[in-house]
Structures are given as structure tokens and as C-alpha cells.
Amino acid sequence: MPWLRTETFCRSLWWSGVILLLTLCTAQAQERVLTTEAIAVRGSIPMTVQEIDITYPRGQSPYVSFKKVTPKPIPSFRPSERRCEVLHEASVVVSFGSTHEAEWKEGKFILRSRAQAEGPHGQELLFQRPDLAVDVLSYDTLHIRGETSGAVTLALTDVATRQREDNVPILQINGTFDVRLPLKTIARQLDLRHLMSLVLLPQDLTNTVTLSHLVFERTDRLRQHSPQIGFWLWDYHKGITQGRTVIEECQRAGCRRLFVQMPKATDADSLWAEYAQFLRAVKNTGIEAFALDGHPEAINDPTPLVEKLQQLLALADNTSLDGVQFDIEPYLLEDFFATESGFVRYLTAIDQLKAALRPGLRFSIVMPFWFSSQKVHGRAVTFAVMDRADDVAIMSYRTTSKELPSLAEDTLRYGDLIGRPVWLALETRPLPLEQHVVLHREIHRERADAYLDRSARQVILSPPPETVTTDWFRVHHRYTVAPERVTFAGQNQQIVQSVIAETSKLLSNPSLAGVVIHDLPGYLALTDESRKE
Numbered sequence: 001m002p003w004l005r006t007e008t009f010c011r012s013l014w015w016s017g018v019i020l021l022l023t024l025c026t027a028q029a030q031e032r033v034l035t036t037e038a039i040a041v042r043g044s045i046p047m048t049v050q051e052i053d054i055t056y057p058r059g060q061s062p063y064v065s066f067k068k069v070t071p072k073p074i075p076s077f078r079p080s081e082r083r084c085e086v087l088h089e090a091s092v093v094v095s096f097g098s099t100h101e102a103e104w105k106e107g108k109f110i111l112r113s114r115a116q117a118e119g120p121h122g123q124e125l126l127f128q129r130p131d132l133a134v135d136v137l138s139y140d141t142l143h144i145r146g147e148t149s150g151a152v153t154l155a156l157t158d159v160a161t162r163q164r165e166d167n168v169p170i171l172q173i174n175g176t177f178d179v180r181l182p183l184k185t186i187a188r189q190l191d192l193r194h195l196m197s198l199v200l201l202p203q204d205l206t207n208t209v210t211l212s213h214l215v216f217e218r219t220d221r222l223r224q225h226s227p228q229i230g231f232w233l234w235d236y237h238k239g240i241t242q243g244r245t246v247i248e249e250c251q252r253a254g255c256r257r258l259f260v261q262m263p264k265a266t267d268a269d270s271l272w273a274e275y276a277q278f279l280r281a282v283k284n285t286g287i288e289a290f291a292l293d294g295h296p297e298a299i300n301d302p303t304p305l306v307e308k309l310q311q312l313l314a315l316a317d318n319t320s321l322d323g324v325q326f327d328i329e330p331y332l333l334e335d336f337f338a339t340e341s342g343f344v345r346y347l348t349a350i351d352q353l354k355a356a357l358r359p360g361l362r363f364s365i366v367m368p369f370w371f372s373s374q375k376v377h378g379r380a381v382t383f384a385v386m387d388r389a390d391d392v393a394i395m396s397y398r399t400t401s402k403e404l405p406s407l408a409e410d411t412l413r414y415g416d417l418i419g420r421p422v423w424l425a426l427e428t429r430p431l432p433l434e435q436h437v438v439l440h441r442e443i444h445r446e447r448a449d450a451y452l453d454r455s456a457r458q459v460i461l462s463p464p465p466e467t468v469t470t471d472w473f474r475v476h477h478r479y480t481v482a483p484e485r486v487t488f489a490g491q492n493q494q495i496v497q498s499v500i501a502e503t504s505k506l507l508s509n510p511s512l513a514g515v516v517i518h519d520l521p522g523y524l525a526l527t528d529e530s531r532k533e
Contacts, residue, residue, distance in 0.1 A: 112207075133194040141217040153171070154199070453468075
């Protein structure tokens, strides 16, 4: 039919025009990013900059973050069975300061060693390969059985300790031994997601160690309660002036914990007293009352936060307050990621805030989910914070439950191991679309398409002129953060509740305490289908 072929051709031509238009628009948008004259640097500029992340929030001015490029981590093998026998997989033995002979006999691993001279010596038994770690964070016990001809210290290594040629002693053995070691204590010194080897350190010049059992064991634990719902309330004036309404809204939404922003330090004493009264009213209804505060600059000087905490504690005793939560967000400082000192200062500030807290009050910290992949002194930042806090809230902002497990599982597994409650978080407030341009340092000026002008305190997105002799960069990649992926804004309350219910089914971790919603006004702004006529 000629008319059908003509219509098909017209449709094809129309779609070709649409695709061409979209391509031109995309190219123009990318060109707009690349030809931006300059992005001002608001904070300090590190001595060495390896990576620059430029964020373009829609409708707002762009801003930069300086980062260091971290080496690609060694991959980990993660066993799934309840008992993980690593002895039979440990086929590589490395000696230092000694020689050794190893053999399997009747299901036992026999290791004979002889020191070459007085001094440190021993053997390292790799659990997998030198380029592969083992992830045993889901286990809670290490069972070791065997015998030795003399005194031996057993130690473990993870990727970080092995790279610096160190180890962590876990047990002294002599003669026949059959020991179960709780991994809870070991996990505070090693990253169990990246365990590498067992190290044997004999005290005698000659020694024989026979291992018949080297097993990581997991005890199945069930969650004893359903995950609860909490809310953040940043507008403390609303709590003070509309306290009864706020409490009724919380009760209607099934809220079991309310985090309320502290007043400003400059607010009148009478307002602080009213704030303490509101917390007491919340607690009297059976909802846990937590004071809330924090700002990025606290990692440089936590004194203002400590003083506000002291002002609150002078008005609110433990009968009117359950705990205090701090949301510091240090990564908002432009130079935070440039060196590891940022995380060191972060932990120091947390220690100082905890020291100022009165006994009996719970100490809670808010963190992004990706802190579990950041390191401080060789440890995951998330785990280091969890060692200090009574519970944590993880900003796992996603709008589908299927994405939450991968974001939060390491934090939940560590929480299971050390008995630390973990709250996940959902976002309900409107967020802008964000475009990101990531720049990496470039050593060849002719290949660079951006540079850092330190004197003008600007990042210039254009090829560096010949007069610029250093701080060259190139565009490494671009990515976009779509708001519909991270916030429920524009949807309804029933969708939020269904995601919470699905998350509870997907995640059986005992450490999952609940889901905290950011925030109460944002949630109430969502349509409530159940109340429509």
C-alpha cells in the first residue's frame, strides 16, 4: 500500500528529527558545562589536588569538591554458607625470617618451621590468593583447633595491615588447643570484609604447628522487633508553637522516634526552655525524643556544638530526653576529601561530643551510606563511628526497596556483629536535578581541558594557556543524579509506607532498628490516599 509506505516514511523522518534535536540539545548542554568561565572555590585549596568534583544543581550555582584518588581495592570473595572452612583453601604459605615445610596428613595441615637466626620470624597462611581477600563480616566466631610443639602467637591480617607489613595478634597457643574466638573484638581492629591471612609467630627457633580446624562460623539471629519509623524535624519553632499538632501527626504516621533540631545559640533562654518542654511532651506520649544538631565546620571546632549541648542538658534531664543525634556532614567542606586528616578530625569531633553527653542518654550519628567505603587509619569510617555511637542513621536515600540492601548491607552486617542499631533513611523533600563533572589531574598540558587557578580561587573549565604551568585537569567522566531516584517528593505517603514494609522483608538483619524519614513536613506534604473521599 503506497499510502502506508508514505506514512511510515514520514514517521521515520519525524523520529529522526526528534533524535537529532535531542542530540544537539545534549551536546549544547555538555558544551555549556565545558565553556563555563569559572567556578569559584569557597573553602581552602589543598596543597595537592588529584580530583575535582563540580556539582551543578539545577537552578543553583555550581560548587566544587576536592578529592584524592584512592587506589582500586583488592577484591574479596564472600562465602555464603553458615560455616566457612578456610584451611583447605589456604594453599599458600609465606615464611619470613625462617624456612618451612608444609604437608597435609590425615586431614590435618602440618607446618614445620626453623628460624634462620634470632629475631622476628614466622609463617603467613593466606586464606585465598595474594590478590584476593575473603569477606567474613557475616560471621561471628572463628574456631581454631590443633596442636603445637611450643608457644606460638596467632595473628590475622586484612588488606591494610598486610600492605604495611603488620598483623593483629588474636591468640597465644601452646600444646593442644581448641578455641572459639568472637569476631566482635577482632572486627574493631581489622576489616573483616577484606581478611587476608593467618600469621603464626613461634617463640622457639624450631616449631611444629598442626591445624585441624580453621573455620568461620555464623549464628543465625532473628530480629526481635519490627523496624520502627522516625522523623527528622528541623523547624524547632513548629515544635514549640504547634507541639500538640506535631505530636498528633507523628502518632498518626506511626512514629516511634522524633529528632528535633536544637535552637540557635543566640535564641533566648525562654525559647530553649520551651524547646525542652516540647521534648518532654514528646517523650510523655511514648515517642522517643532526640535532640538534633550538627554542621560541617564542627570537625574543625566542635566547641559551639558542645556549648549548645550543655545548654540543653541544663534544662532537660533524662526523664524528658532519650538521646542526642549529630548530623555533621563534613564532606560539604570543599577540601574535606583532599587528605585523610578530614576523617581524623571528624572522629575527634565525635569523641568530644560524646564526652560532653550525660550518662544514660543515647548518642546517635548520621552518616551517608558511602562512608563504609572510605578509610581512616585503615578502617572503614562507618565502622569507626559505630564503635563510638550507640546507634547510627544511614542516609540511604532511594525510592525503591531493591536498591537499599546493597547500600546498607555492610553497615547492617557490622551492626549485627557488634550489636549496634542501624536506622536507614528515606527522603521526601523536593531536590534539584544534579549534574556532575569529575576532573582528574593531567600531566600533559595539551591534553588538559580545565585548570585550577589558585590565585583567583577558581576552577576554569577551558584548556589551560601556556602561562599556566601546573594544576592541569581533564574531564574524567560526567554523571547525573535524578531526584526521582532519591526522593519521594510528588508521590504519596502510601508509597513510602510500602517501601518501608518491603525493606523490612528484604533485610532480616537484627541491627535494623527502623527507617527515619527526612523530614516530617516533607512527609506530610505528600498526598495521603487513605484520607481521600
